[in-house]
Amino acid sequence: MSKEHTIPVTILTGFLGAGKTTLLNNLLKDIPEQKVAVIINEFGDTSIDSHLVVSTKEEIIEINSGCICCNVRGDLINILSNLIEQEEKIDRIVIETTGMANPAPVIQTFLMDEQTAKSFEMDSVITMVDAKHIWQHLKEEEPGQQIAFADVLLLNKMDLITEDEKNELAQQLINMNPHAKRIYTTYADIDSQDLIGKKSFELGNILKIDPNLLVETHHHHHNDQVTSFVFRDDRPLDLEKVNKWFSYLVQFKGEQLYRYKGVLYIKHLNKRVVFQGVHMLFAGTEGFKWANNEKRQSEIVFIGKNLDYQELERGFQYCLA
Numbered sequence: 001m002s003k004e005h006t007i008p009v010t011i012l013t014g015f016l017g018a019g020k021t022t023l024l025n026n027l028l029k030d031i032p033e034q035k036v037a038v039i040i041n042e043f044g045d046t047s048i049d050s051h052l053v054v055s056t057k058e059e060i061i062e063i064n065s066g067c068i069c070c071n072v073r074g075d076l077i078n079i080l081s082n083l084i085e086q087e088e089k090i091d092r093i094v095i096e097t098t099g100m101a102n103p104a105p106v107i108q109t110f111l112m113d114e115q116t117a118k119s120f121e122m123d124s125v126i127t128m129v130d131a132k133h134i135w136q137h138l139k140e141e142e143p144g145q146q147i148a149f150a151d152v153l154l155l156n157k158m159d160l161i162t163e164d165e166k167n168e169l170a171q172q173l174i175n176m177n178p179h180a181k182r183i184y185t186t187y188a189d190i191d192s193q194d195l196i197g198k199k200s201f202e203l204g205n206i207l208k209i210d211p212n213l214l215v216e217t218h219h220h221h222h223n224d225q226v227t228s229f230v231f232r233d234d235r236p237l238d239l240e241k242v243n244k245w246f247s248y249l250v251q252f253k254g255e256q257l258y259r260y261k262g263v264l265y266i267k268h269l270n271k272r273v274v275f276q277g278v279h280m281l282f283a284g285t286e287g288f289k290w291a292n293n294e295k296r297q298s299e300i301v302f303i304g305k306n307l308d309y310q311e312l313e314r315g316f317q318y319c320l321a
């Protein structure tokens with residue numbers, strides 16, 4: 001296949017809750033004429049994000065078998081080769097990594113795997129930065145890696161910080177990655193033309209950050225203190241108890257809870273309740289109606305630091321109606 005026929009790839013990364021799915025939804029709405037394959041990888045063995053991506057037309061492929069940067073590169077390569085072989089032509093690929101991914105191995109896949117490199121071309125690595133919580137998150141290793149490998153840094157959640165905080169953050173990011181273009185957004189509101197198809201990926205810049213990128217295979221060690229737990233139950237939950245439990249979690253565990261989201265089966269409600277939170281910011285809404293023959297089930301994922309599984313489990317059990 002000649003280089004003219006390569007499919008452009010956007011890697012969308014950023015720490016837990018930074019706004020990746022929000023951006024993805026905005027972009028997909030903005031380019032309805034393009035056939036986009038979206039590859040979503042989640043931390044934890046669940047796929048709640050697919051409930052949160054509103055678009056219906058796109059092909060959404062989930063990789064839930066592990067972190068994309070660790071043990072699923074084989075899966076990624078298989079998905080990519082299936083995409084090339086399928087009849088319907090694809091205009092572009094967007095890969096949303098987990099919030100806990102180091103993007104280097106994903107970038108590596110497109111540069112080092114021979115077949116993949118022939119058929120695909122990196123368009124850009126976009127890193128979303130949660131302007132409100134990034135200082136707290138920089139204590140972890142991954143946000144720094146994600147910022148370092150970005151061609152474009154999207155400083156999101158501008159509504160939650162002051163002008164002085166914005167300037168301080170910009171300076172910090174310049175120190176960490178002087179090459180990346182910085183864009184400031186609220187709710188990832190940006191014209192797709194400013195982000196997609198810009199071919200902003202610069203191998204030279206990336207090699208300045210990691211001269212061994214094309215030589216070594218990256219092994220990424222996650223911080224053991226950051227864990228993810230999933231709870232599921234087919235029995236209905238009591239809304240009042242759920243509200244109480246979440247107010248407790250937000251107030252007393254918000255600092256530790258990097259990300260929590262889920263779908264709830266509430267007693268006497270024929271619609272599901274969808275919620276998500278980042279630290280102390282929490283939002284819940286009514287989702288789609290349960291279909292007649294659909295199995296009703298609640299599913300919640302918590303990702304955070306030093307989480308107490310038993311305490312969370314007791315909380316979830318308490319919510320049963």
Ligand SMILES: Nc1nc2c(ncn2[C@@H]2O[C@H](COP(=O)(O)OP(=O)(O)OP(=O)(O)O)[C@@H](O)[C@H]2O)c(=O)[nH]1
Nearest residue numbers: 016017018019020021022099156157158186187188
């Ligand atoms: N206040 C505020 N909230 C935002 C903004 N952008 C996104 N959010 C909210 O932040 C939460 C996380 O957004 P997502 O787009 O799901 O973040 P994500 O990076 O995909 O999260 P994970 O992939 O689950 O780690 C959601 O509740 C969003 O509505 C923003 O600019 N301002």
